[in-house]
Amino acid sequence: MNYRASADQTINTSLTYSNLTLSGSGAKSISGALTVNDALTISGTATFSNSTYNVTVGGSMTNNSSAQTFGSGSFSFTGTTISGTGAMDFSSSTVSFSGSNITLGSGATGGNLTFSSVTFSNDNAAITIGGNSYAGTVTFNGAVSVSGTNASLTVSGGTTSWTSLNMSGSSSSATFSNTSGYNSFSSNATFGNDLSISAECDVSGTLTVTGDLTISGSTGTGDNTNTFTGLVTIAGQTVSFLGTNTLDGGFSHTNSGAGSSCTIGGTFDASASGTTTTISAATVSLSGTPSFYNLVVSNSSGTFTTSASFSIANTANFSKDLTATGYTITFGASAPASCMLGAGEIIGTVSRTLGAASSGAYDFNGSNTEFLIPSGEFSGNNTITMKLVKSAPDAQAVKRYYDVSNTSNPSYQPSSSARLQLEYDDEDLNGNIEANLKMWYGTYGSAGEGGFSLLSSSQVNTTTNIVWYNFPGSFNFKWRYTMGESTKPLPVELTVFTGRLVNDRVKLRWETATEVNSYGFVIQRKNSAGEYEEIGFVEGQGTKNTPSHYVFYDRDLPMQGMLMYRLKMVDRDGTFEYSDEVEIAAAPGSIGLKQNFPNPFNPRTSITFTAPESGPATLKIYNSAGKEVATIFNGTVEAGVQKSAFFDGSSLPSGTYIYVLQVGSYTESRKMMLVK
CATH class of the missing domain: 2.60.220 (Chondroitinase Ac; Chain A, domain 3)
Structure with missing residues (x-):
């Protein structure tokens, strides 16, 4: 139905309209409740007023005419898009939305929308403000209530001006992403669940978020620059601040559960005199340029770090x-x-x-x-x-x-x-x-x-x-x-230091009751000139309050009757102490080549020999076919000084091998068995 006269017209409200268009010119009025199941459109130069009655719109309401100021009647929208090139002023009207999909302001040429108190009651209401590149302003001069448990609010375009907002749904969500505009609240804003802000948002009252709060954006001036004049209280598990945020009324993140986190970055100014920032999260991370008046981090578990x-x-x-x-x-x-x-x-x-x-x-x-x-x-x-x-x-x-x-x-x-x-x-x-x-x-x-x-x-x-x-x-x-x-303190409490001759080797054994910052033990033996010289090193245990046991074998024995040993116990700071001396009677060893030990072996064995004369010496290994498979010693020896060399047969097959000692004109050989 189209009321298109060029004069004032009264709409027949005894009818229920599917689509209703008010065009032409003049004032279009009603004398009773009006119901439009689908679209209500105002165009031309027509105006529409509702000073007393209720208007129910089931679809969209579009004003492509001049600016409209509606009277003190009421509007009930059961699911609609309110848009058009002309402005619409509902500030004297009572407005309610019960539909599940609602868009306020749409299109680049969309006009401004003004409301007073508004209620959104659908449990699953999906509210969008500023769709399709909307550049106008949506103003709420009264309290806005969004009561749906699963309701969502998305501000994606234009500019919004609020008095107060109470979005109470426990599974609701709100997103302010209208980066080409800004958002302002002259009083309190309360969100029953998650809130995400990536556009400028100023709240003069308190901001309360029961769920997670995420504020994102550049740290640059003017890009996501937010001012919160009242106390900001967040109960959700996760809080994240980026952009430029001024919190003049203080900040409180009350969630202390496992996995809770508070991340503060960008420019975060909570330094107003007398205010307190209280963070109960397990994980707290600071970066950017934060500043505080009083800072409380109340959770003793988790981590607290700053990179600024x-x-x-x-x-x-x-x-x-x-x-x-x-x-x-x-x-x-x-x-x-x-x-x-x-x-x-x-x-x-x-x-x-x-x-x-x-x-x-x-x-x-x-x-x-x-x-x-x-x-x-x-x-x-x-x-x-x-x-x-x-x-x-x-x-x-x-x-x-x-x-x-x-x-x-x-x-x-x-x-x-x-x-x-x-x-x-x-x-x-x-x-x-x-x-x-x-x-x-x-x-x-x-x-x-x-x-x-x-x-x-x-x-x-x-x-x-x-x-x-x-x-x-x-x-x-x-x-x-x-x-x-x-x-x-001394680095080591030495309780035992002994030695004895075992198979032509001296076995030194020592024990410590405690060690404090012990670096290790330098094993020293007295030479023929009566001076101690280093013959080996064993690493210490650092700091330890229980006994430790150590063993060292001296295989290269000089041919003399008595051997003198001592330990140089070295601390990690370089200080040291000497142990008492240990004296060991060493019987003169026989000249020549000794049987390897162990024998049979797999895969390593030790071969000891004492040269009858000084000079170059070699100790070579041959297989049973007479082919040389290894040289395990090639150097200069002193007459009467015992030497040891090791042979590793890891790469060879099982079998009988012959090892041959050559010292000048002296030659001696023995057999050994590799068993894998």
């Missing part, structure tokens, strides 16, 4: 360590002295500016890592930095060290009322006896193995796990500091 330096204006309360290796966390100049409130530490660099009015114990990498200064210590601003690394800089040190500096005054010497306090964990002790811990210092930025000196007046508190040092008033501040025992 950032600032905290006031306090940090971490339940787990922040891994910030290579980066700096800067506390505000007005931050309280006790700015680290939790059990977690910052593994990285912490920077604080202390001024003329500063006094007290100032936290750095942890709540017990402090620099205490008296009133008047500084005449102006001084930037103090402490870098914590959790590894042992010296084999005898605990598994942590601190690089400490006054970057404003590198030659600064603290007054005699100043104190440096460092903390440690029990798992950092690295074999040190806790009650004997002292502070040690070395060259800033580089001190390593053997490069530390003792601060003998430092003290330890084993209950609170701290070591502190009171500066004497004439000692530089800029050092690398660590902790360790005041005296270094």
